[in-house]
Amino acid sequence: MNVKQALFCIGVSALLAACGGGGSDSASTGQSLTQAQPLPSGSTYIGTMSFGDTIRVQLDTPSTGQVTVSFISSQFGLSGSVVSSYTTSNGTYTADNFQASGTVPAVLSTGAPDMRLTFTLNTDSNNNATMIGTFFKVPNVKAGSGTLTGQVTGSNNGVTTVAGLAGTYSFIKLSGDYTSAGVPTGDQDADTGQIKINADGTFRACPSAPYSDTCTDDEDSSVTDTGTIAIDANQTSYPGAFDLTLNGLMYGRLFASKSNGATTLMLDQAGTNSDGTFRTGSWVLQTAQTIASGTYDNTWVCTEPETTDENVLTGGILSQQVVISGSTLTVNGNSATFALNSSFSAADSSSQPTPVAIGGLMSMLYTNSDSSQSAMMFLPVSPNAIYYLDEPNGNGFFVQGLCTPGELG
Structure with a gap:
């Protein structure tokens, strides 16, 4: 096997070389804002799909027993909303046989009945919840054919300031390159490690390593994987969102969920490479902990x-x-x-x-x-x-x- 073939592509040198070129991100900088506007711990969730898009999920909309999924930002041509009825069993929600709601791309409208969404809600006593699930057979609109399957991580809450994100997190991430037509090229980076976010929004990432103030990129020890986090300017479309800049390049849009004493962060990574391909994917970050034997038996x-x-x-x-x-x-x-x-x-x-x-x-x-x-x-x-x-x-x-x-x- 060859772990290194996929891992690791976070630093500037890797981003410009092994990852296929530098690029711009769809996120917008919002440093002039002083407060984010997260969702109010209700039945609406915003978050990421693991193949790299941002969605909004509304329970009991447009009516009780239905769920509406809206595609807010997509590298695969997804837009508009789809609706389905849902069922629940042992805390798991299941929705399938989706139908278009309003105007959506033709490929999405045709493929919606085959889509299936399953998820659970990790909810605390304040009704703060993290949505965790899988979205099956989402049409690849940009490619014109084929489907996408990935995990959904969403939040009905968040933090209002960058300082609210401060802490040390363990993470996994996976992203890949796609042609301009939305077809995967096979180039990936799959990463794990830890990251520390400071109260002023600066951060340092430690790929393939526990956090330390002196860690460097694991491919190039002369590179430190550092950056800044600022409030996203478009809080209407992306409530509670933050923009993450890594080594001077806009990298993606970040959402937070604080539930049951821990913080889950979800990052929609998106960028365009200089060769015309685009890189998309997601990160999941969780408050760092030491796992005791038996905890997940x-x-x-x-x-x-x-x-x-x-x-x-x-x-x-x-x-x-x-x-x-x-x-x-x-x-x-x-x-x-x-x-x-x-x-x-x-x-x-x-x-x-x-x-x-x-x-x-x-x-x-x-x-x-x-x-x-x-x-x-x-x-x-x-x-x-x-x-x-x-x-x-x-x-x-x-x-x-x-x-x-x-x-x-």
């Missing part, structure tokens, strides 16, 4: 985008039964060693994954049927939700997935 259903053996995303979904017990993770009856507070070092993993201790993350290696090894890195965001990166074919191509408690039906 449970039976889980882990769901991720389906790929072919040639790393082509089919638009379908793969669900697997997973059992976590102490230092063992069992997938469909096959067990492997499961490391807590651990990930893999990108720069040191050209041929064999090199573990690195990082609080708040979990990792494992598993052996495929062809004897190749695949890496997995996990980020828990609640007792009932674990995001992860998986290398399904053991060759450096990653997908992002989500584990929730339960049994496969």
Whole structure:
């Protein structure tokens, strides 16, 4: 396997070279604003899809028992809104057979009935909630055919100032390059690590490493991955949003959710490369913690985008039964060693994954049927939700997935 093939592409040198060129982002700077305007802890959520778009989800709109999904910012030509009825079972919401609401692109209107959204709400006593779920078979409007499948992370709340984001976070991220027609090129970066955000909005990211005030980019030790966060100027379209600039380049739009004593951040990464391709993806960041053995012992259903053996995303979904017990993770009856507070070092993993201790993350290696090894890195965001990166074919191509408690039906 080759972790380094995908990991790591965060610093300036990597962004301009291995990632396919510098570019601009759709986010707008908003440093003149002093307060963001997050949603008021109601039934409307704003957040990201893991393939790199921003959406709004409104429960019980336009009427009770229905959900409206609006595409606010998209690299794939998605726009307008779709509506579906939803059902709930054991805290899981399910909506399918969507229909267009108003004017939407023809490809979206035609494909909406095949879309399916499942999610849970991690809600606290103040009704602050994080939406965590998966959106299946979203039409790729820009490509004109094919579908997109990815995780949804949303918030019905947030913070009003940059200082409200201050803290140290563990993160996973996945992004990839697409042609101007919305077709993936196969170039990716899959990252884990920690980041510290200061009260003034400055931050330092530590790829493949726990946070320290002296960490550097793991590809180029002469580069420090630093930047600033400012309030997004368009709080009407993006309530509670912040703009993130990394090493002088606009990088993406950030949302926050404070629920049950922890903060979850979601970043919609989007940019255009100099060669005409565009890079899009998302980050999920969670208040850093030290994970104790047994904390996530449970039976889980882990769901991720389906790929072919040639790393082509089919638009379908793969669900697997997973059992976590102490230092063992069992997938469909096959067990492997499961490391807590651990990930893999990108720069040191050209041929064999090199573990690195990082609080708040979990990792494992598993052996495929062809004897190749695949890496997995996990980020828990609640007792009932674990995001992860998986290398399904053991060759450096990653997908992002989500584990929730339960049994496969």
